[in-house]
Amino acid sequence: MNSYLQQGRERLxxxxxxxxxLFLMLKRLLREQFNKxxxxxxxxxxxxxxxxxxxxxxxxxxxxxxxIAYDQVQQELLREAKRVNFALLQxxxxxxxxxxxxxxxxxxxxxxxxxxxxxxxxEARITVFDRQGNIMDTSAEQEVVPGSQVDAKFVKLLNKGxxxxxRAVDQETGQLIFAAVVPMGNxxxxxxxxxxxxxETNPVNLDHAxxxxxxxxxxxxxxxxxxxxxxxxxxxxxxxxxISRLATTVAELNRGNxxxxxxxxxLEEIKxxxxxxxxxxxxxxxxxxxxxxxxxxxxxLFAEISHELRTPLTAVQGFVEAIRDGMVQDEALLNRxxxxxxxxxxxxxxxxxxxxxxxxxxxxxxxxxKLPMDLITLxxxxxxxxxAMAGSKNTSVLFEKNTENAVVLGDVDRxxxxxxxxxxxxxxxxxxxxxxxxxEVRQGEVVLTIEDDGIGIAPEDLPHIWDRxxxxxxxxxxYLQEKGSGLGLVIVKKLVQLQGGSIDVTSQLGRGxxxxxxxxxxxRKY
Numbered sequence: 001m002n003s004y005l006q007q008g009r010e011r012l013x014x015x016x017x018x019x020x021x022l023f024l025m026l027k028r029l030l031r032e033q034f035n036k037x038x039x040x041x042x043x044x045x046x047x048x049x050x051x052x053x054x055x056x057x058x059x060x061x062x063x064x065x066x067x068i069a070y071d072q073v074q075q076e077l078l079r080e081a082k083r084v085n086f087a088l089l090q091x092x093x094x095x096x097x098x099x100x101x102x103x104x105x106x107x108x109x110x111x112x113x114x115x116x117x118x119x120x121x122x123e124a125r126i127t128v129f130d131r132q133g134n135i136m137d138t139s140a141e142q143e144v145v146p147g148s149q150v151d152a153k154f155v156k157l158l159n160k161g162x163x164x165x166x167r168a169v170d171q172e173t174g175q176l177i178f179a180a181v182v183p184m185g186n187x188x189x190x191x192x193x194x195x196x197x198x199x200e201t202n203p204v205n206l207d208h209a210x211x212x213x214x215x216x217x218x219x220x221x222x223x224x225x226x227x228x229x230x231x232x233x234x235x236x237x238x239x240x241x242x243i244s245r246l247a248t249t250v251a252e253l254n255r256g257n258x259x260x261x262x263x264x265x266x267l268e269e270i271k272x273x274x275x276x277x278x279x280x281x282x283x284x285x286x287x288x289x290x291x292x293x294x295x296x297x298x299x300x301l302f303a304e305i306s307h308e309l310r311t312p313l314t315a316v317q318g319f320v321e322a323i324r325d326g327m328v329q330d331e332a333l334l335n336r337x338x339x340x341x342x343x344x345x346x347x348x349x350x351x352x353x354x355x356x357x358x359x360x361x362x363x364x365x366x367x368x369x370k371l372p373m374d375l376i377t378l379x380x381x382x383x384x385x386x387x388a389m390a391g392s393k394n395t396s397v398l399f400e401k402n403t404e405n406a407v408v409l410g411d412v413d414r415x416x417x418x419x420x421x422x423x424x425x426x427x428x429x430x431x432x433x434x435x436x437x438x439x440e441v442r443q444g445e446v447v448l449t450i451e452d453d454g455i456g457i458a459p460e461d462l463p464h465i466w467d468r469x470x471x472x473x474x475x476x477x478x479y480l481q482e483k484g485s486g487l488g489l490v491i492v493k494k495l496v497q498l499q500g501g502s503i504d505v506t507s508q509l510g511r512g513x514x515x516x517x518x519x520x521x522x523x524r525k526y
Contacts, residue, residue, distance in 0.1 A: 038243060042236035043229075050228050054221045062214050069210065073178050073203055074165045080122040081163070081180040081199040087118060088128075088184065088197070115139040124201040128184065130194060131159060150198055157181045158196035175202050242274070249277055253284060305355065312344035354487040361494040368411035368498055372522050375406040375415070375446055376439050382419045383437050386427060395430045397423070400438040406446045407522040410499045418495050421488045422450045422515050429513065430454035445518045453512040462507055465489055 091114060119126045119139035128137040133149040149155075157164040158181055166179045177200055184195040319337040328334045360366040383399045390397045408415075419437075426435045430452045438449040457465060468490055496503045496517055507513040 038236070038240045040236075042239060043232050046232035046236070047225075047229060050225065050232075054225065058214070058217045058221060061217065062210070065213060066210055069206055070167070070178075073201075073206060074167075074180070077124065077178050077180040077199055077201060078163060078165055078182070080124065081182045081197055084118050084122070084126055084199065085182050085184055085197050088114070111137050112139075112141060122199070122201075124199045127198040127200070129154070129158075129196055129198060131155065131196075136195060154179065154181050154196070154198055158183060158193065161193055170202070173202075175204075176207075177202055246273060246277060249274075249281075253277075253281055305351075309348060309351070312348050316341050316344050351487075354491060357487075357491055361491065361498070366498070368414050368495075370409045370411060370499065372407050373410055373412050373415065375408050375448060375519070376401055376404070378412065378415055379419055379437055379439055379448065382416060382423060386420070386423050389424070390427045390430075390435065393427060393430065394432045395427055395435060396433075397427070397435045397437065400436060402438075402440040405523065406439050406441060408446050408519040409522050410501075410519065414495050414499065418492050418517070419448070419450075421492050422517075425488060426450055426452040426454065426513070426515075429456075433512075441521060444521050446521050448517040448519070449514065450517075451512065451514040456509040456511050456513055457505075457507040458509050462505070465505065466493055 115126050115128075115137055116139050126139040127135055127150060129135050129150045133152065133155040135148050135150060151168070153166065157166070161183055163180070163182045166181070168177050168179065169175070170177050180199045182197050183193040184197050319341050322328050323334065323337060328337060357366075380399055383397050387397055423435065423437065431454070433453045436449070436451045438447075438451070440447050440449070466489055468487055493503055499519065501517055501519040503515065503517045505513065505515050
Protein backbone atom coordinates (compact mmCIF):
# COMPACT_ATOMS: atom_id res chain seq x y z
CA MET A 1 0.00 0.00 0.00
CA ASN A 2 2.78 2.41 0.89
CA SER A 3 4.58 1.58 -2.37
CA TYR A 4 1.44 2.52 -4.38
CA LEU A 5 1.17 5.81 -2.51
CA GLN A 6 4.83 6.51 -3.12
CA GLN A 7 4.43 5.79 -6.84
CA GLY A 8 1.37 8.03 -6.96
CA ARG A 9 3.25 10.88 -5.31
CA GLU A 10 6.17 10.46 -7.72
CA ARG A 11 3.84 10.47 -10.74
CA LEU A 12 2.03 13.50 -9.43
CA UNK A 13 5.34 15.25 -8.84
CA UNK A 14 6.49 14.35 -12.37
CA UNK A 15 3.23 15.63 -13.89
CA UNK A 16 3.43 18.88 -11.94
CA UNK A 17 7.04 19.42 -13.02
CA UNK A 18 6.15 18.66 -16.63
CA UNK A 19 3.21 21.04 -16.45
CA UNK A 20 5.46 23.72 -14.96
CA UNK A 21 8.05 23.27 -17.73
CA LEU A 22 5.32 23.37 -20.34
CA PHE A 23 3.92 26.56 -18.82
CA LEU A 24 7.34 28.23 -18.74
CA MET A 25 8.02 27.13 -22.32
CA LEU A 26 4.67 28.51 -23.48
CA LYS A 27 5.24 31.71 -21.54
CA ARG A 28 8.70 32.17 -23.08
CA LEU A 29 7.35 31.43 -26.55
CA LEU A 30 4.53 33.97 -26.17
CA ARG A 31 6.94 36.58 -24.82
CA GLU A 32 9.33 36.02 -27.71
CA GLN A 33 6.50 36.29 -30.21
CA PHE A 34 5.11 39.35 -28.45
CA ASN A 35 8.48 41.11 -28.50
CA LYS A 36 9.43 39.85 -31.94
CA UNK A 37 8.09 42.75 -33.95
CA UNK A 38 5.40 45.39 -33.93
CA UNK A 39 3.10 43.24 -36.08
CA UNK A 40 2.83 40.40 -33.56
CA UNK A 41 2.70 42.86 -30.66
CA UNK A 42 -0.27 44.71 -32.16
CA UNK A 43 -1.97 41.44 -33.07
CA UNK A 44 -1.48 39.87 -29.63
CA UNK A 45 -2.51 43.04 -27.83
CA UNK A 46 -5.70 43.36 -29.88
CA UNK A 47 -6.57 39.70 -29.45
CA UNK A 48 -5.99 39.65 -25.70
CA UNK A 49 -7.93 42.89 -25.27
CA UNK A 50 -10.78 41.58 -27.39
CA UNK A 51 -10.95 38.21 -25.61
CA UNK A 52 -11.09 39.78 -22.16
CA UNK A 53 -13.52 42.38 -23.40
CA UNK A 54 -15.70 39.69 -24.96
CA UNK A 55 -15.71 37.67 -21.75
CA UNK A 56 -16.62 40.71 -19.70
CA UNK A 57 -19.30 41.74 -22.20
CA UNK A 58 -20.77 38.23 -22.25
CA UNK A 59 -20.93 38.05 -18.47
CA UNK A 60 -22.34 41.54 -18.15
CA UNK A 61 -24.90 41.14 -20.94
CA UNK A 62 -25.94 37.74 -19.56
CA UNK A 63 -26.43 39.24 -16.11
CA UNK A 64 -28.37 42.21 -17.45
CA UNK A 65 -30.60 40.08 -19.68
CA UNK A 66 -31.23 37.68 -16.80
CA UNK A 67 -32.24 40.51 -14.46
CA ILE A 68 -34.52 42.00 -17.10
CA ALA A 69 -36.11 38.61 -17.75
CA TYR A 70 -36.58 38.02 -14.01
CA ASP A 71 -38.19 41.43 -13.60
CA GLN A 72 -40.57 40.74 -16.49
CA VAL A 73 -41.52 37.38 -15.00
CA GLN A 74 -42.17 38.97 -11.61
CA GLN A 75 -44.24 41.80 -13.04
CA GLU A 76 -46.26 39.35 -15.12
CA LEU A 77 -46.72 37.14 -12.06
CA LEU A 78 -47.97 40.14 -10.07
CA ARG A 79 -50.51 40.98 -12.77
CA GLU A 80 -51.65 37.35 -12.78
CA ALA A 81 -52.04 37.42 -8.98
CA LYS A 82 -54.27 40.47 -9.23
CA ARG A 83 -56.37 38.74 -11.90
CA VAL A 84 -56.69 35.69 -9.66
CA ASN A 85 -57.80 37.95 -6.81
CA PHE A 86 -60.42 39.56 -9.07
CA ALA A 87 -61.62 36.18 -10.34
CA LEU A 88 -61.96 34.73 -6.84
CA LEU A 89 -63.86 37.75 -5.57
CA GLN A 90 -66.35 37.28 -8.41
CA UNK A 91 -67.21 33.89 -6.93
CA UNK A 92 -69.47 35.29 -4.23
CA UNK A 93 -71.05 31.92 -3.51
CA UNK A 94 -67.66 30.60 -2.39
CA UNK A 95 -66.58 31.32 1.18
CA UNK A 96 -62.94 31.98 0.47
CA UNK A 97 -60.78 31.91 3.53
CA UNK A 98 -63.00 29.44 5.38
CA UNK A 99 -61.01 26.63 7.01
CA UNK A 100 -61.40 23.24 5.33
CA UNK A 101 -63.22 21.92 8.38
CA UNK A 102 -66.00 24.49 7.92
CA UNK A 103 -66.58 23.72 4.24
CA UNK A 104 -69.05 21.32 2.65
CA UNK A 105 -67.77 18.82 0.14
CA UNK A 106 -69.41 20.70 -2.72
CA UNK A 107 -67.84 23.98 -1.61
CA UNK A 108 -64.43 22.45 -1.20
CA UNK A 109 -64.64 20.73 -4.59
CA UNK A 110 -65.83 23.94 -6.30
CA UNK A 111 -63.09 26.01 -4.77
CA UNK A 112 -60.52 23.38 -5.67
CA UNK A 113 -61.71 23.23 -9.27
CA UNK A 114 -61.66 27.03 -9.51
CA UNK A 115 -58.11 27.28 -8.21
CA UNK A 116 -56.98 24.41 -10.44
CA UNK A 117 -58.59 26.11 -13.46
CA UNK A 118 -56.80 29.40 -12.74
CA UNK A 119 -53.52 27.60 -12.01
CA UNK A 120 -53.68 25.84 -15.39
CA UNK A 121 -54.34 29.14 -17.16
CA UNK A 122 -51.50 31.05 -15.48
CA GLU A 123 -49.17 28.03 -15.13
CA ALA A 124 -48.61 28.76 -11.45
CA ARG A 125 -49.45 27.29 -8.08
CA ILE A 126 -52.16 29.33 -6.30
CA THR A 127 -52.49 29.34 -2.52
CA VAL A 128 -55.00 31.16 -0.32
CA PHE A 129 -53.79 31.71 3.26
CA ASP A 130 -54.89 33.69 6.29
CA ARG A 131 -52.98 36.28 8.27
CA GLN A 132 -51.45 33.59 10.46
CA GLY A 133 -50.03 31.79 7.44
CA ASN A 134 -52.42 28.85 7.53
CA ILE A 135 -53.16 27.47 4.06
CA MET A 136 -56.94 27.71 3.43
CA ASP A 137 -57.04 26.60 -0.21
CA THR A 138 -54.47 25.59 -2.78
CA SER A 139 -54.34 24.40 -6.38
CA ALA A 140 -51.74 21.80 -5.41
CA GLU A 141 -53.82 19.98 -2.84
CA GLN A 142 -51.90 16.74 -3.27
CA GLU A 143 -48.61 18.45 -2.31
CA VAL A 144 -49.92 20.13 0.84
CA VAL A 145 -50.26 18.40 4.16
CA PRO A 146 -53.30 19.48 6.23
CA GLY A 147 -52.31 22.14 8.73
CA SER A 148 -49.45 23.39 6.57
CA GLN A 149 -48.42 27.02 6.54
CA VAL A 150 -46.79 29.28 3.99
CA ASP A 151 -43.39 30.79 4.56
CA ALA A 152 -43.28 33.41 7.32
CA LYS A 153 -41.97 36.10 4.92
CA PHE A 154 -45.17 35.82 2.89
CA VAL A 155 -47.22 36.33 6.04
CA LYS A 156 -45.18 39.42 6.86
CA LEU A 157 -45.81 40.81 3.37
CA LEU A 158 -49.55 40.17 3.73
CA ASN A 159 -49.75 41.90 7.11
CA LYS A 160 -48.25 45.03 5.54
CA GLY A 161 -51.29 45.16 3.27
CA UNK A 162 -49.17 45.61 0.14
CA UNK A 163 -48.63 43.64 -3.01
CA UNK A 164 -45.10 42.22 -3.05
CA UNK A 165 -42.76 40.13 -5.11
CA UNK A 166 -40.18 37.64 -3.90
CA ARG A 167 -37.67 35.16 -5.21
CA ALA A 168 -36.58 32.05 -3.37
CA VAL A 169 -34.73 28.81 -4.01
CA ASP A 170 -36.67 25.59 -3.51
CA GLN A 171 -34.80 23.67 -0.82
CA GLU A 172 -35.85 20.32 -2.28
CA THR A 173 -35.21 20.88 -5.99
CA GLY A 174 -32.76 23.79 -5.79
CA GLN A 175 -34.71 25.62 -8.49
CA LEU A 176 -35.52 29.33 -8.46
CA ILE A 177 -39.09 30.09 -7.47
CA PHE A 178 -40.86 33.37 -8.25
CA ALA A 179 -43.67 34.41 -5.90
CA ALA A 180 -46.27 37.19 -5.82
CA VAL A 181 -48.39 38.05 -2.77
CA VAL A 182 -51.57 40.19 -2.97
CA PRO A 183 -54.14 40.87 -0.24
CA MET A 184 -57.46 39.28 -1.04
CA GLY A 185 -60.28 41.78 -1.51
CA ASN A 186 -60.95 45.14 0.26
CA UNK A 187 -58.58 46.98 -2.07
CA UNK A 188 -55.58 46.33 0.09
CA UNK A 189 -56.91 47.88 3.32
CA UNK A 190 -54.65 46.13 5.81
CA UNK A 191 -57.09 46.70 8.73
CA UNK A 192 -59.77 44.46 7.16
CA UNK A 193 -57.52 42.03 5.29
CA UNK A 194 -58.06 38.48 6.41
CA UNK A 195 -56.62 36.39 3.60
CA UNK A 196 -53.90 36.60 1.00
CA UNK A 197 -53.23 35.05 -2.38
CA UNK A 198 -49.85 33.57 -3.17
CA UNK A 199 -48.81 32.73 -6.75
CA GLU A 200 -45.67 30.67 -7.22
CA THR A 201 -44.10 29.65 -10.50
CA ASN A 202 -40.94 27.95 -11.67
CA PRO A 203 -40.13 29.28 -15.19
CA VAL A 204 -38.21 26.29 -16.50
CA ASN A 205 -38.42 27.68 -20.04
CA LEU A 206 -36.80 30.91 -18.84
CA ASP A 207 -33.67 29.15 -17.61
CA HIS A 208 -33.53 27.22 -20.86
CA ALA A 209 -33.85 30.44 -22.85
CA UNK A 210 -31.13 32.12 -20.80
CA UNK A 211 -28.77 29.17 -21.28
CA UNK A 212 -29.53 29.20 -24.99
CA UNK A 213 -28.80 32.93 -25.08
CA UNK A 214 -25.45 32.37 -23.36
CA UNK A 215 -24.62 29.69 -25.91
CA UNK A 216 -25.48 32.04 -28.75
CA UNK A 217 -23.33 34.74 -27.17
CA UNK A 218 -20.36 32.38 -26.94
CA UNK A 219 -20.82 31.16 -30.53
CA UNK A 220 -21.29 34.71 -31.79
CA UNK A 221 -18.29 35.85 -29.78
CA UNK A 222 -16.12 33.11 -31.28
CA UNK A 223 -17.27 34.07 -34.77
CA UNK A 224 -16.56 37.73 -34.09
CA UNK A 225 -13.20 36.70 -32.61
CA UNK A 226 -12.24 35.00 -35.87
CA UNK A 227 -13.33 38.05 -37.88
CA UNK A 228 -11.56 40.36 -35.47
CA UNK A 229 -8.42 38.23 -35.78
CA UNK A 230 -8.31 38.84 -39.53
CA UNK A 231 -9.08 42.54 -39.06
CA UNK A 232 -6.36 42.86 -36.42
CA UNK A 233 -3.88 41.07 -38.65
CA UNK A 234 -4.71 43.43 -41.48
CA UNK A 235 -4.45 46.51 -39.25
CA UNK A 236 -1.19 45.29 -37.72
CA UNK A 237 0.19 44.65 -41.20
CA UNK A 238 -0.95 48.08 -42.40
CA UNK A 239 0.99 49.65 -39.51
CA UNK A 240 4.07 47.43 -39.49
CA UNK A 241 4.60 47.38 -43.26
CA UNK A 242 5.13 51.17 -43.60
CA ILE A 243 7.41 51.09 -40.55
CA SER A 244 9.42 48.28 -42.14
CA ARG A 245 9.66 50.37 -45.29
CA LEU A 246 10.85 53.30 -43.22
CA ALA A 247 13.48 51.05 -41.65
CA THR A 248 14.59 50.10 -45.16
CA THR A 249 14.67 53.79 -46.02
CA VAL A 250 16.92 54.52 -43.03
CA ALA A 251 19.21 51.69 -44.13
CA GLU A 252 19.34 53.26 -47.59
CA LEU A 253 20.19 56.60 -46.02
CA ASN A 254 22.97 54.89 -44.07
CA ARG A 255 24.34 53.52 -47.34
CA GLY A 256 24.35 57.01 -48.84
CA ASN A 257 21.24 56.70 -51.03
CA UNK A 258 19.36 59.94 -50.43
CA UNK A 259 16.63 59.38 -53.05
CA UNK A 260 13.60 58.01 -51.20
CA UNK A 261 10.74 56.13 -52.84
CA UNK A 262 7.30 57.60 -52.22
CA UNK A 263 5.35 54.48 -51.23
CA UNK A 264 1.79 54.32 -49.95
CA UNK A 265 1.54 55.70 -46.40
CA UNK A 266 -2.14 55.72 -45.29
CA LEU A 267 -1.59 56.67 -41.64
CA GLU A 268 -1.08 60.30 -40.71
CA GLU A 269 1.63 59.41 -38.18
CA ILE A 270 3.48 57.34 -40.79
CA LYS A 271 3.09 60.19 -43.26
CA UNK A 272 4.53 62.63 -40.72
CA UNK A 273 7.44 60.29 -39.96
CA UNK A 274 8.05 59.70 -43.65
CA UNK A 275 7.95 63.44 -44.21
CA UNK A 276 10.54 63.96 -41.51
CA UNK A 277 12.71 61.24 -43.04
CA UNK A 278 12.34 62.89 -46.44
CA UNK A 279 13.41 66.19 -44.95
CA UNK A 280 16.30 64.41 -43.22
CA UNK A 281 17.29 62.81 -46.52
CA UNK A 282 17.16 66.18 -48.24
CA UNK A 283 19.17 67.71 -45.42
CA UNK A 284 21.73 64.90 -45.56
CA UNK A 285 21.91 65.28 -49.30
CA UNK A 286 22.41 68.99 -48.91
CA UNK A 287 25.04 68.42 -46.23
CA UNK A 288 26.75 65.86 -48.44
CA UNK A 289 26.68 68.26 -51.35
CA UNK A 290 27.82 71.06 -49.07
CA UNK A 291 30.66 68.89 -47.77
CA UNK A 292 31.71 68.08 -51.31
CA UNK A 293 31.43 71.73 -52.25
CA UNK A 294 33.50 72.79 -49.26
CA UNK A 295 36.07 70.14 -50.10
CA UNK A 296 36.21 71.41 -53.63
CA UNK A 297 36.38 74.99 -52.39
CA UNK A 298 39.19 74.11 -50.03
CA UNK A 299 41.11 72.49 -52.85
CA UNK A 300 40.29 75.48 -55.00
CA LEU A 301 41.32 77.81 -52.18
CA PHE A 302 44.71 76.14 -51.94
CA ALA A 303 45.04 76.37 -55.68
CA GLU A 304 44.03 80.05 -55.63
CA ILE A 305 46.43 80.85 -52.79
CA SER A 306 49.20 78.96 -54.54
CA HIS A 307 48.47 80.80 -57.76
CA GLU A 308 48.15 84.19 -56.07
CA LEU A 309 51.45 83.70 -54.33
CA ARG A 310 53.22 82.04 -57.24
CA THR A 311 52.42 84.81 -59.75
CA PRO A 312 53.96 87.73 -57.84
CA LEU A 313 56.77 85.56 -56.49
CA THR A 314 57.65 84.46 -60.00
CA ALA A 315 57.69 88.07 -61.14
CA VAL A 316 59.81 89.11 -58.17
CA GLN A 317 62.17 86.18 -58.76
CA GLY A 318 62.56 87.08 -62.42
CA PHE A 319 63.27 90.73 -61.73
CA VAL A 320 65.70 89.93 -58.88
CA GLU A 321 67.59 87.41 -61.05
CA ALA A 322 67.82 89.97 -63.85
CA ILE A 323 69.19 92.61 -61.48
CA ARG A 324 71.59 90.13 -59.80
CA ASP A 325 72.95 88.93 -63.13
CA GLY A 326 73.64 92.52 -64.18
CA MET A 327 71.26 92.36 -67.11
CA VAL A 328 69.63 95.69 -66.14
CA GLN A 329 71.99 98.59 -66.87
CA ASP A 330 69.47 101.30 -67.54
CA GLU A 331 68.64 103.19 -64.33
CA ALA A 332 65.04 103.94 -65.38
CA LEU A 333 64.43 100.25 -66.13
CA LEU A 334 66.04 99.32 -62.83
CA ASN A 335 63.74 101.66 -60.95
CA ARG A 336 60.73 100.23 -62.78
CA UNK A 337 61.83 96.71 -61.82
CA UNK A 338 62.24 97.77 -58.20
CA UNK A 339 58.78 99.40 -58.22
CA UNK A 340 57.28 96.18 -59.57
CA UNK A 341 59.05 94.13 -56.92
CA UNK A 342 57.76 96.49 -54.23
CA UNK A 343 54.18 96.39 -55.59
CA UNK A 344 54.15 92.59 -55.76
CA UNK A 345 55.60 92.39 -52.27
CA UNK A 346 52.81 94.65 -50.96
CA UNK A 347 50.24 92.48 -52.75
CA UNK A 348 51.69 89.32 -51.21
CA UNK A 349 51.74 90.96 -47.78
CA UNK A 350 48.10 92.05 -48.15
CA UNK A 351 47.03 88.60 -49.32
CA UNK A 352 48.78 86.86 -46.43
CA UNK A 353 47.37 89.38 -43.93
CA UNK A 354 43.84 88.86 -45.24
CA UNK A 355 44.17 85.11 -45.12
CA UNK A 356 45.43 85.26 -41.53
CA UNK A 357 42.69 87.72 -40.56
CA UNK A 358 39.98 85.51 -42.08
CA UNK A 359 41.45 82.45 -40.39
CA UNK A 360 41.37 84.21 -37.02
CA UNK A 361 37.77 85.33 -37.58
CA UNK A 362 36.55 81.88 -38.54
CA UNK A 363 38.36 80.18 -35.67
CA UNK A 364 37.08 82.71 -33.12
CA UNK A 365 40.54 83.78 -32.04
CA UNK A 366 39.85 87.46 -32.67
CA UNK A 367 38.21 89.66 -30.03
CA UNK A 368 36.55 93.04 -30.31
CA UNK A 369 36.46 95.67 -27.59
CA LYS A 370 33.00 97.18 -27.82
CA LEU A 371 32.81 100.78 -26.66
CA PRO A 372 30.39 103.61 -27.44
CA MET A 373 31.56 105.41 -30.55
CA ASP A 374 30.21 108.08 -32.93
CA LEU A 375 29.79 106.49 -36.35
CA ILE A 376 29.45 109.90 -38.04
CA THR A 377 32.87 111.10 -36.87
CA LEU A 378 34.49 107.78 -37.79
CA UNK A 379 32.92 107.66 -41.26
CA UNK A 380 33.87 111.29 -41.98
CA UNK A 381 37.49 110.55 -41.09
CA UNK A 382 37.62 107.55 -43.44
CA UNK A 383 36.00 109.58 -46.25
CA UNK A 384 38.65 112.32 -45.90
CA UNK A 385 41.46 109.74 -46.00
CA UNK A 386 40.07 108.20 -49.19
CA UNK A 387 39.70 111.44 -51.15
CA ALA A 388 43.19 111.18 -52.63
CA MET A 389 42.50 107.64 -53.95
CA ALA A 390 39.15 108.74 -55.35
CA GLY A 391 40.69 111.79 -56.96
CA SER A 392 43.15 109.63 -58.89
CA LYS A 393 40.14 108.04 -60.64
CA ASN A 394 38.31 111.35 -61.09
CA THR A 395 35.71 110.18 -58.58
CA SER A 396 34.18 112.30 -55.86
CA VAL A 397 33.27 110.99 -52.40
CA LEU A 398 30.29 112.64 -50.70
CA PHE A 399 29.26 112.27 -47.07
CA GLU A 400 25.63 112.69 -46.00
CA LYS A 401 23.85 112.44 -42.64
CA ASN A 402 20.35 113.04 -41.30
CA THR A 403 21.27 113.07 -37.60
CA GLU A 404 23.89 114.44 -35.26
CA ASN A 405 23.77 111.52 -32.88
CA ALA A 406 24.72 108.11 -34.32
CA VAL A 407 26.36 106.37 -31.39
CA VAL A 408 26.84 102.60 -31.66
CA LEU A 409 28.63 100.01 -29.55
CA GLY A 410 31.64 98.64 -31.38
CA ASP A 411 35.36 98.34 -31.83
CA VAL A 412 36.78 101.51 -33.41
CA ASP A 413 39.59 99.76 -35.31
CA ARG A 414 37.30 97.02 -36.65
CA UNK A 415 34.61 99.53 -37.56
CA UNK A 416 37.14 101.65 -39.45
CA UNK A 417 38.35 98.51 -41.24
CA UNK A 418 34.78 97.80 -42.37
CA UNK A 419 34.16 101.31 -43.71
CA UNK A 420 37.58 101.58 -45.36
CA UNK A 421 37.29 98.22 -47.09
CA UNK A 422 33.83 98.94 -48.50
CA UNK A 423 34.75 102.48 -49.51
CA UNK A 424 37.92 101.26 -51.19
CA UNK A 425 35.90 98.69 -53.19
CA UNK A 426 33.43 101.40 -54.20
CA UNK A 427 36.20 103.70 -55.42
CA UNK A 428 37.86 100.87 -57.36
CA UNK A 429 34.58 100.08 -59.12
CA UNK A 430 33.82 103.73 -60.01
CA UNK A 431 35.55 105.73 -62.74
CA UNK A 432 34.54 109.37 -63.27
CA UNK A 433 31.61 108.97 -60.90
CA UNK A 434 30.41 109.57 -57.38
CA UNK A 435 30.57 107.56 -54.19
CA UNK A 436 28.12 108.47 -51.41
CA UNK A 437 28.58 107.62 -47.76
CA UNK A 438 25.56 108.19 -45.53
CA UNK A 439 24.72 107.74 -41.86
CA GLU A 440 21.12 107.83 -40.60
CA VAL A 441 18.98 106.55 -37.77
CA ARG A 442 15.96 104.42 -38.64
CA GLN A 443 13.68 102.63 -36.15
CA GLY A 444 16.25 102.50 -33.39
CA GLU A 445 19.10 101.39 -35.66
CA VAL A 446 22.06 103.27 -37.09
CA VAL A 447 22.35 102.61 -40.83
CA LEU A 448 25.63 103.12 -42.69
CA THR A 449 25.17 103.32 -46.46
CA ILE A 450 27.96 103.21 -49.06
CA GLU A 451 26.65 103.76 -52.59
CA ASP A 452 28.47 104.08 -55.88
CA ASP A 453 27.43 104.56 -59.50
CA GLY A 454 30.12 102.30 -60.85
CA ILE A 455 29.98 99.23 -63.02
CA GLY A 456 27.74 97.22 -60.65
CA ILE A 457 27.46 93.47 -60.18
CA ALA A 458 25.66 90.96 -62.41
CA PRO A 459 22.56 89.38 -60.80
CA GLU A 460 23.96 85.86 -61.15
CA ASP A 461 27.16 86.92 -59.36
CA LEU A 462 25.51 88.89 -56.56
CA PRO A 463 24.82 85.90 -54.24
CA HIS A 464 28.49 84.88 -54.45
CA ILE A 465 30.17 88.15 -53.49
CA TRP A 466 30.65 86.80 -49.96
CA ASP A 467 32.63 83.84 -51.28
CA ARG A 468 36.38 83.77 -50.96
CA UNK A 469 38.37 85.12 -53.90
CA UNK A 470 35.20 86.26 -55.63
CA UNK A 471 36.85 89.49 -56.79
CA UNK A 472 39.97 87.65 -57.85
CA UNK A 473 37.88 85.55 -60.26
CA UNK A 474 36.12 88.59 -61.69
CA UNK A 475 39.27 90.66 -61.84
CA UNK A 476 40.74 88.16 -64.25
CA UNK A 477 37.77 88.69 -66.50
CA UNK A 478 38.32 92.43 -66.49
CA TYR A 479 35.91 93.30 -63.73
CA LEU A 480 38.37 95.59 -61.95
CA GLN A 481 41.66 97.03 -62.97
CA GLU A 482 43.25 97.19 -59.53
CA LYS A 483 44.09 93.91 -57.95
CA GLY A 484 42.81 92.92 -54.50
CA SER A 485 42.98 89.82 -52.34
CA GLY A 486 39.38 88.79 -52.92
CA LEU A 487 38.83 88.27 -49.19
CA GLY A 488 37.78 91.76 -48.21
CA LEU A 489 34.00 91.30 -48.33
CA VAL A 490 34.24 88.00 -46.45
CA ILE A 491 36.19 89.73 -43.69
CA VAL A 492 33.78 92.70 -43.69
CA LYS A 493 30.73 90.50 -43.24
CA LYS A 494 32.27 88.54 -40.38
CA LEU A 495 33.39 91.76 -38.65
CA VAL A 496 29.89 93.23 -38.98
CA GLN A 497 28.32 90.08 -37.50
CA LEU A 498 30.94 90.01 -34.75
CA GLN A 499 29.78 93.46 -33.61
CA GLY A 500 26.06 92.59 -33.63
CA GLY A 501 25.24 94.13 -37.01
CA SER A 502 23.91 92.98 -40.36
CA ILE A 503 24.87 93.81 -43.93
CA ASP A 504 23.01 93.55 -47.21
CA VAL A 505 23.73 94.62 -50.76
CA THR A 506 21.79 95.65 -53.84
CA SER A 507 23.28 96.16 -57.25
CA GLN A 508 22.43 96.69 -60.90
CA LEU A 509 24.89 95.94 -63.62
CA GLY A 510 26.14 99.20 -65.12
CA ARG A 511 24.34 101.40 -62.60
CA GLY A 512 26.17 100.82 -59.33
CA UNK A 513 26.14 99.02 -55.99
CA UNK A 514 24.78 99.93 -52.55
CA UNK A 515 25.86 98.37 -49.24
CA UNK A 516 23.65 98.90 -46.15
CA UNK A 517 25.05 98.08 -42.70
CA UNK A 518 22.72 98.12 -39.70
CA UNK A 519 23.93 98.43 -36.11
CA UNK A 520 21.76 98.66 -32.96
CA UNK A 521 21.70 102.23 -31.68
CA UNK A 522 23.53 102.71 -28.40
CA UNK A 523 20.95 105.33 -27.33
CA ARG A 524 18.15 102.80 -27.72
CA LYS A 525 19.84 100.38 -25.34
CA TYR A 526 20.75 102.88 -22.67
